[in-house]
Amino acid sequence: xxxxxxWKGYINFGDVxxxxxxxxxxxxxxxxxxxxxxxxxxxxxxxxxxxxxxxxVPTEEQxxxxxxxxxxxxxxxxxxxxxxxPEDSRMIEVHEFIKTEQIDPVFLERVHYLxxxxxxxxxxxxxxxxxxxxxxxxxxxxxxxxxxxGALQARGRVLRLTTLRYADxxxxxxxxxxxxxxxxxxxxxIGSDLINQLTVTFQPQKFxxxxxxxxxxxxxxxxxxxxxxxxxxxxxxPTTPDKLLQALEASLKKVA
Amino acid sequence: xxxxxxxPIRVPSGSSPGKEEExxxxxxxxxxxxxxxxxxxxxxxxxxxxxxxxxxxxxxxDYSPLQRKMFCPEEEKIVPPDxxxxxxxxxxxxxxxxxxxxxxxxxxxxxxxxxxxxFIDMKEVDPLYYDHPYYLVPLKGGEKAYQLLVEAMHRxxxxxxxxxxxxxxxYFVAVKSTDxxxxxxxxxxxxxxxxxxxISPNEVETGADEKSHMKKRIKGMMxxxxxxxxxxxxxxxxxxxxxxxxKEKAPVEAxxxxxxxxxxxxxxMTALKESMRKVKKKR
Amino acid sequence: xxxxxxEIAGKRLSLSNLEKDLYPSYGFTKAHVLEYYxxxxxxxxxxxxxxxxxxxRYPDGVKKDFFFEKRCPSHxxxxxxxxxxxGDEGERKKVCLVNDLETLMWVENLASLELHLPLARxxxxxxxxxxVFDLDPGDQADILDCARIALILHDLLSELRLASYxxxxxxxGLHVFVPLNRGETTFEETKQFSKAVAEIMxxxxxxxxxxxxxxxxxxxxxxxxxxxxDASKTMICVYSLRAQEKPTxxxxxxxxxxxxxAAQKDLETFQVMHFEAVRRAEKEGDLFHEVLKKKQRLxxx
Numbered sequence: 001x002x003x004x005x006x007w008k009g010y011i012n013f014g015d016v017x018x019x020x021x022x023x024x025x026x027x028x029x030x031x032x033x034x035x036x037x038x039x040x041x042x043x044x045x046x047x048x049x050x051x052x053x054x055x056x057v058p059t060e061e062q063x064x065x066x067x068x069x070x071x072x073x074x075x076x077x078x079x080x081x082x083x084x085x086p087e088d089s090r091m092i093e094v095h096e097f098i099k100t101e102q103i104d105p106v107f108l109e110r111v112h113y114l115x116x117x118x119x120x121x122x123x124x125x126x127x128x129x130x131x132x133x134x135x136x137x138x139x140x141x142x143x144x145x146x147x148x149x150g151a152l153q154a155r156g157r158v159l160r161l162t163t164l165r166y167a168d169x170x171x172x173x174x175x176x177x178x179x180x181x182x183x184x185x186x187x188x189x190i191g192s193d194l195i196n197q198l199t200v201t202f203q204p205q206k207f208x209x210x211x212x213x214x215x216x217x218x219x220x221x222x223x224x225x226x227x228x229x230x231x232x233x234x235x236x237x238p239t240t241p242d243k244l245l246q247a248l249e250a251s252l253k254k255v256a
Numbered sequence: 257x258x259x260x261x262x263x264p265i266r267v268p269s270g271s272s273p274g275k276e277e278e279x280x281x282x283x284x285x286x287x288x289x290x291x292x293x294x295x296x297x298x299x300x301x302x303x304x305x306x307x308x309x310x311x312x313x314x315x316x317x318d319y320s321p322l323q324r325k326m327f328c329p330e331e332e333k334i335v336p337p338d339x340x341x342x343x344x345x346x347x348x349x350x351x352x353x354x355x356x357x358x359x360x361x362x363x364x365x366x367x368x369x370x371x372x373x374x375f376i377d378m379k380e381v382d383p384l385y386y387d388h389p390y391y392l393v394p395l396k397g398g399e400k401a402y403q404l405l406v407e408a409m410h411r412x413x414x415x416x417x418x419x420x421x422x423x424x425x426x427y428f429v430a431v432k433s434t435d436x437x438x439x440x441x442x443x444x445x446x447x448x449x450x451x452x453x454x455i456s457p458n459e460v461e462t463g464a465d466e467k468s469h470m471k472k473r474i475k476g477m478m479x480x481x482x483x484x485x486x487x488x489x490x491x492x493x494x495x496x497x498x499x500x501x502x503k504e505k506a507p508v509e510a511x512x513x514x515x516x517x518x519x520x521x522x523x524x525m526t527a528l529k530e531s532m533r534k535v536k537k538k539r
Numbered sequence: 540x541x542x543x544x545x546e547i548a549g550k551r552l553s554l555s556n557l558e559k560d561l562y563p564s565y566g567f568t569k570a571h572v573l574e575y576y577x578x579x580x581x582x583x584x585x586x587x588x589x590x591x592x593x594x595x596r597y598p599d600g601v602k603k604d605f606f607f608e609k610r611c612p613s614h615x616x617x618x619x620x621x622x623x624x625x626g627d628e629g630e631r632k633k634v635c636l637v638n639d640l641e642t643l644m645w646v647e648n649l650a651s652l653e654l655h656l657p658l659a660r661x662x663x664x665x666x667x668x669x670x671v672f673d674l675d676p677g678d679q680a681d682i683l684d685c686a687r688i689a690l691i692l693h694d695l696l697s698e699l700r701l702a703s704y705x706x707x708x709x710x711x712g713l714h715v716f717v718p719l720n721r722g723e724t725t726f727e728e729t730k731q732f733s734k735a736v737a738e739i740m741x742x743x744x745x746x747x748x749x750x751x752x753x754x755x756x757x758x759x760x761x762x763x764x765x766x767x768x769d770a771s772k773t774m775i776c777v778y779s780l781r782a783q784e785k786p787t788x789x790x791x792x793x794x795x796x797x798x799x800x801a802a803q804k805d806l807e808t809f810q811v812m813h814f815e816a817v818r819r820a821e822k823e824g825d826l827f828h829e830v831l832k833k834k835q836r837l838x839x840x
Contacts, residue, residue, distance in 0.1 A: 002450040014473050023455055025384055028448050030425060033354070036343040037328045037335055041351050043343075044335060047327040050315045054334065056327055057315055065314045065321075065508070066498050067607055070593075070655065070773050072507035073314060074498055084493040097474050102481035104434070105378075105441060106303055106389045115455035124462035125470040132467075133474060140486070149486050155382060157456035162383065167483035168598075169307045173435035174553045176301075176393055177616025177645070180436075181403040191408035194292060195375050199414055202380035204428075204446040207419060211426030214362045215354075219344050222352045233360050233367035236288045236295040241400040244294070248404075251292030284613070301613040310606075393617050495604045509752060524732065524839040528739040531698035535691065536743065 002113050003027065007143050011114070011126070011152065011159075013094035018126065019117035020092070022143075022161065026110070031215055085145040092161065094137040094152060103136060103151060106170050109163040114152070123159070130154035138164075181241075190248040197255045285422055289392060289405075289431065289438070291372040296402050297395040298370075303439065304389060309494045320510040342424075363421045370429065370440075372416035375409075378432055385430075385443040392431070392438040402438070409433035547641040550618045554648050561600040561650060565785045567813070569650060575780065576647045578817045580640050582825045583778040587643070587654065591624055591634035591661045593773050594646065595653035601782040608651075611635035616645060622661035634661060652782045655773035659726070664770050666722050669830055670729040670837070671774060672715040672737070673708075673764035677749075677757035682809045685713040686801040688748055688761045692740065693794055699838055704830050705797055707809055709781035709789035712761075713797075714774060718833040726770050732837050733765035777827045778816065788816040791826035 003024035011018040035044045047056035064081075065073030116123040130136070130153060137152035139161075149164045218228060239247045285300040313322040325334045342359075343351030360367045394402035409415065415432035427442045543554045557570040576583070594608040611621045611633045620636040637643050637654070646654070658667035672692060674685040689705055692715055696703045703717045719729070737750040740763060749756040750763055767774060775781070775789045790811035792800070800808055811819070 001454045002452055013477065016470075016473065021455075023450075023452075025450055025452070026444055026448055027450055028444070031344065033342045033344055033424060034351070035326060036341050036351055036353070037331075038339045038341045040330070041341075041343060041349075041353070042328055042330045043349075043351075044326040044340065045329055046324055047334075048313050048322040049325045049327075049334060050320055051323055052315075052318075052320050056325075056334075057322055061316045062322065063314045063316045063319070064311045065319065066309070066311055068498075068502055068507050070607075071771075072509050073312065073319065074501045074505075074507050075314070075319075076311065076498070076501070080497055081494065084490055084497065086490060094477075096479040097477050098479055098481040105383065105386055106434075106439065107483060108383055108386050111384045111386075113452050113455060115452075116457045122466075122470075123457060124460050125466040128462055128467055129470040129474055133471065135474060135478070137474075138479075138481070138486075147488070147490055149488075153383075155384075156452055158452045160384075164483070164486075165304060166307050166486060166488050168487075169304055170483070171303050171305060171391070171612075171614035172553075173303075173391065173437040173439070175614055175616070176391060176437055177551055177553065177618065178393065178436060179399070179549075179551055181400045183400070183404055183407060187404055188407055188411065191404050192411045195408050195412045195414050198292070198373075199375040199377075199412070202376045202417075204385065204443070207417070207428045207445065209426060209428070209445050209447070210419075211363050211366075211421055215359075215424075218358065218362055219346070219352050219354065222354070222358075223346055228358050228361065230357050231361040231364040234365045234369060236290055236369050238288060238297040238398055239294045239401045240397060244401055244404060247293045251294060254292060303614070305612075305614075391614065499604075506754060521731070521735075521840060524735050525739075527699065527839045528695075528735055531695055532739050532743055534698055535694045538694070539691070 002115075005115070008117060009090045009092045009141060009143075011092045011094065011137075011139075013137065016122060016126070018122050019119070020114040020123075020159065021117050023113040023115060025113050025160070029212075031212060031219075086142045086147045088142055088145065092139050092141040092150075092152070094139040097133075097135045097137050100134050100136050100153065103164075104170075107164050108151070109165055111160050111162045114159040114161050127154045127159055130159070184245070187245050187248060190245070190252055194248060194252050194255065197252065284390070286395060287368040287370065287420075288398075289370040289372065289418075291405065291416060294401055294405075295369070296405065297398040298392045298402065298438070299395055300440065301391050301393055303391045307488055307491060309491055309498075314508075314510070318510055319508045359424060360421075363426060366419055366421045366426065370418045370420040370431070372418045372431060375412070375414040375416050376430075377413065378415045378430070381415075381430065381443075384449055387442040387444055390440045390442075392440050406433045406436060406438060545644070547644060548639065550616065550641045552616065552641055552645055552648070554644070559600070561597060561652065562784070562786055563600055563602060567786050569648075571813075572650070572652060572780065572786075573644060573647050575786070575813045575817065576643055577640070579778050579820060580643055582820045583654075583776065584637070584639070584643065585825065585831060586777050586827065587637040587656065589622075589636055589638065589660045589662060590656045591622065591664075592637055592646070593655040594635075594649065594651035595655060595782065596649055596651045597782050598650045601652070601784070605782065609634060612649075618642075619645060624661055624664055636661060652780050654776040654779040656776045657770065657773050658729075658768065659770060663722060665725055667724065667726055667729055667768065667770075668718065668720050670717040670719060670724075670733055671767055672717075672733060673767045673774070674713045674715065675757075675762045675764055676711050677760050677762060679759040680757075680761055681806055682707070682711055682713065683801060683804060683806060684747065684761050685711075686797055686809070688740070688744070688763070689713050689715055690794070690798060690801060691744070692736070692763075695736065695740070701835055701837075702829065702833055704791060704827055705794065706777050706789055706791040706827060707787075707811060708775060709779070709787045709810075710783060714789075716827070716830045718830045718835055719837070720832065720834045721836060724837055726768055728837060728840055729768040730765065732840060733763075733768050737763035737765045777830075778820070780813065786813045787811060788813055790816050790819070793826060 005021035007022040064076045151162045153160050288295045328335050341353045343353050410433045430441045541557045559569045597605045621633045626632045705715050741748045741750045749760040781787050787810045
């Protein structure tokens, strides 16, 4: 079940003003480890240490600096940084609408649900229209002293607000400078056939976090004082360029 | 709404798990990606760099930079990386230590290989599943097989699904072909996704008029997606403050260690004094 | 936003934002920056080779935000060479080595107008190849004062049988380099030596020289920053552009020329602009070549 409402806002564009509640859509759980001192298992703390005195420095004696030149800093007052925090408003300002397919998934950060607050008037129309036209509203809002950029979309029963990354935070794929290796039409055809043979519908429930369970079992085993068998990670031999076609043909034979 | 941690992937660093560092000598991780009988040596690199303005913490009294170190509160001293172990709490102050080797033994078949078991159409994947994006780049010798996978996935319009283990976690991932490069997106597990049923509105009939009205409004605001249009305003404000300060006062610098200790080795000082005398005479 | 794919030595590189004006008061675009570095590459690459690069990036030009980068960006082209070094927080980090033209072009495409380097090579971070005297004028001093001090320093070093070479910082100061290139002298030694030399200079020219970092000592004096002789410090690479109003260059000068300029007393003439740097280097060759080659030992240590 979706988490409780973490924020209330208003979707705003033109004469539209919809009161909505923001809910979390993801709940992650991981086995948490702590860092310990090897000899006595005392839990370690992270400290800021002075490079010269080699002693931890309490927070009152710490200053924030911005490096402007090698080893030279401008000191920033936390109060000054406070001033830059945006004013909290409840507006989710929609600036424009774009075709959903134009958003490269690399820009998507986190999805949240937007449920209507009490009166769902207008909500249904927006939900319907966004899905029908397959568009997303690009919007900005401020929450808990932070500004966000996001996409307002419809999928399923509720509206969704997904935070977006800023353009300069995304590394363009072409900056990786990968070269182009010529491939034969045969290799490409067999490769494509192989992929099509291995294509299924998306069934995410098939993929479970087995590792968590096994890790828990390992921990339990150790707690009982049992010995753990050390297994080496499986390493696979890379397919050399001259053996590529062969490997593709053998693979296709296997799955067909 | 919590912002995701910088690099969600944590890597064991040999025998000392005390740091989030790059275990492999390349990128974040290196290993192979395989589908059926084809295996490609690859390296995982960042696709996203956070845009935060980064500050350095300094010691207020002399502006010397501070470093993050692990500290033992009992012995009251800094603990070097080789004395740090990873432990799981099973009771108050009771821990089970797990080594890197034991960690890799949990799922050895997926610690070094991303095995793509099936392919799907990305359109079927609800964006709700997306977690974090990375790029995979080929390592030496794997360029051809890599290119084949990139092109074949592009031709068929499909993406691969796999699971792989990195450090303490196992990731469910989608590997797709974008702009000639393999993008790896970690996905949330189905069980991590919360249902929207409870919070969805009751079925309310929306009139045809209302619908067409909304459609019209949206149509009037259509544009092309250009992420460059939007900038992080707060970052800009912080930079403006910094620029202003830089103009007002000169930046501070930590004193050099040993600045106070006078003189060098006797021989050198004598030689210098003598040489200086000669120089002054000539001038 | 223009984009261009070029191929250098069989490697593909995507160049972007070529018409972005990075020096708006002067009019020098990213394309111009790339062109400058391309033309100066046969001189600058020898000095960049095998050294951990610190980028100083100005993606929106010299008037806007800049940032330092010591780590080699993980999204680099696969052919960029890297080395592993220890960072100041005790962590291992990967640095970029600019050993060829294509890497230099990639670096400049990231608008790293300034290139800063440590005095030691990445493979042997504790043994510098040269000792440096970073002459930094106080608020009420200028490059002319630095020149006078540099000339005296040169004489002093010559008395000690040490050859030295000078370059402009491209900003307000001068850098005097003493090549070592023996792989045996440590930073501890160069720091000790340079500090002693700086103190002798201060002792004998107290109104012109200071060895103290604190602002109050520096006003009308030249600060001899001996503490730059450290594994964690970097210097602007010779032939690098500076992110000033105009694209000046950190350029080597012969001692003869420095003497002449000091006598003329004209501050402007000390600065070498980008086009002049290319012209002079192509005509006279690399005046800093000996800094990479000459083997010397520090005496009396």
